[in-house]
Amino acid sequence: MKGIVLTAFGDPAKVLELRTLPDPTPPGPGEVVVRVTRRSIHPGNLAMVRGRFNIPLPADGFVVPGGDGVGVVEAVGEAVGPAQDVKPGARVIFYPSPGAWAERLKTRVELVTPIPDDLSDAIAAQLLPNTVIALMLLRAAKQAVPDAGCETPILLTAAGSSVARILAVAARRRGLKVVSAVRSRNGANALSERFPDLTVVSTADTDWADQVRRAAGGRPLQVVMDPIGGAMVSDLVRLLGDGGALLFYGGLVPEPIALPSVQLAHHEIMFKGVSSSRWLQTTSAEQRREDVAEAIEIGRAAPEQFELEADYDLSRFIEAITHIERADRSGAVLISSDS
Template sequence: MRTVEHTRQGEVAQVLTLREEPRRPAPGPGPGRGEVLVRLLVRPVHPGDLVGVEGMPGQPELESEQQPEQQPEARIPGVEGMGVVESVGTDVHAPRPGQRVAVFPAPGTWSDFVVVPAALAVPVPDGVSDETAALMLVNPLTLRMLYRALEDALRGRKGPVLQTAAGSSVGRLVSAAADRHGLELINLVRSTSGAEKVRTLHPSQPVIATCDDDWQGQVRRHAGERGVQVVLDSVGGAITLELSGLLADGGTLVSYGQLGSGTTPLEALRLVARGLTVRGVSILHWMNRTAEERAQDVAFAQDLAQSSPDLLQVAGSYDLADFKAAVEHARRPAKSGTVLLTTPLTADSVQGAAR
């Protein structure tokens, strides 16, 4: 059994280690009532996974949660993945052992095994690859949360809407949804080469590279007299001030990530004078939705994985033991898609699985 873990926060290459133990009949405590044990095969490297390892300004260090005489608790990154149900606890009628499932939220997926509530083990539709299944939940569910925030902010009005990191995995989903729903979307990317890629995929949507000196002027020209009504921002940091300046009075900045560097003081945004709204959206709050709403979101994600697997693009795959190389790839600015960590497929891991 292999596990990637850390006992303190810091640079990934310095604090993460691979722990290997002899295979046991049951790795750790077995599944309890209403739980399933999943043998993981593929798990993504999300930006949020790395933030959890490195920490954020203002977050307490892991060691501060321990008493001085105690050993620091080992933490395992990852919240999403796919695998095969190894065993089930009492009162579990589905999924069944041998069935392929995607799991989220499942803290600790950078491991060979994880125990999750049976309700959070989502059956993988027939015909969906393991790689696509590993990306089936977090990003599509994030899209659903962003669109709800967008609808609330627009209040029935028309765009324009500006999104940052349009070439990212979530950005691609937003652009595809904008094409389907007729959303007036303006895309921001870092580089001219990135702009060309997005422009090829979505020729009807303006794409602007922030490396251009006049990128803000380009946004204003595309937005026209109405100005930008909503910004969907996964970058944050120093660019927040410039993004808020592009909003029309009364507009909304929806923040859902922190890929950028630097900081922006809240007072600099002129929230009161311009009537601006700042709203945070996090996939970690998805469980606060009702069971019915979550079921609708999961059904959307399953359908997307079946009908549009190209939107769940893979940038590269690495064995779990090669997590340092995977993280390095995940941080490349020009990558397209999501980097995956894999576990070799063995005969007993798919025994009885629905392929």
């Protein structure tokens, strides 16, 4: 089979290569082999490739990146019963299952979920981990501030991203209020077209912070969700009231956060990181099943939020990576394989 392998950390265009790899060995008890048809590229994938997560390479010197996607079950091992509805020929989504940037992978059956026929591969490939991190953020917000989003809206930055759009949908399903912030006026107009009833502000406007305050009815914010970091954090902290929380889930800007610590101490503001990579360790099996079920529901109910901008063959992965880092990108970029 073909697979994209990482041999050293650095520029993805230089350290990733397409290789011929051995097919997975037959599945053992509780395991399945999946032929991967589509996988979405996430900024977190490229952060890992660049070495920003401080994860060492395995002893054999290379790793196949990726942890989620959609595919077809090719083989199941012992102890995979009918009750799990996972059998050869079933279309499934999977997460987290390392090795998704190869044509086949072997994973545990509890990490695989059958999907309905009316859910396309293009949407299914985008569901996880984007929905997982969105639901984890909503749980973290409730834990930090139990009434977050009830009266005072939650502020979402980088709100045109896939995660933030799913967050807006999931918050609305719960009756929670959100305000979305994007970098440009064009981005704000595009997001407003997607969500006509959503308050959207552009941080390019000099009075964007005042717009957020007005949207909150003049009240200090309780929760901000931010995947960017960097210099903007000091502006976000000023919007938070006593006991507020700033939830980080990306760190897309490599620059360090700089702000007077007295603001945090005086207002008892909490910083908390939320990562979908911790989902298996921090979430119960029952909650994980509920998260995946809600992801599928959102995919079926709001397909317009899963825009596909480009779909590249596995052999063209460098073009796909270049595409996902375009500043003007507005939809998902997939890597496909059909062998």
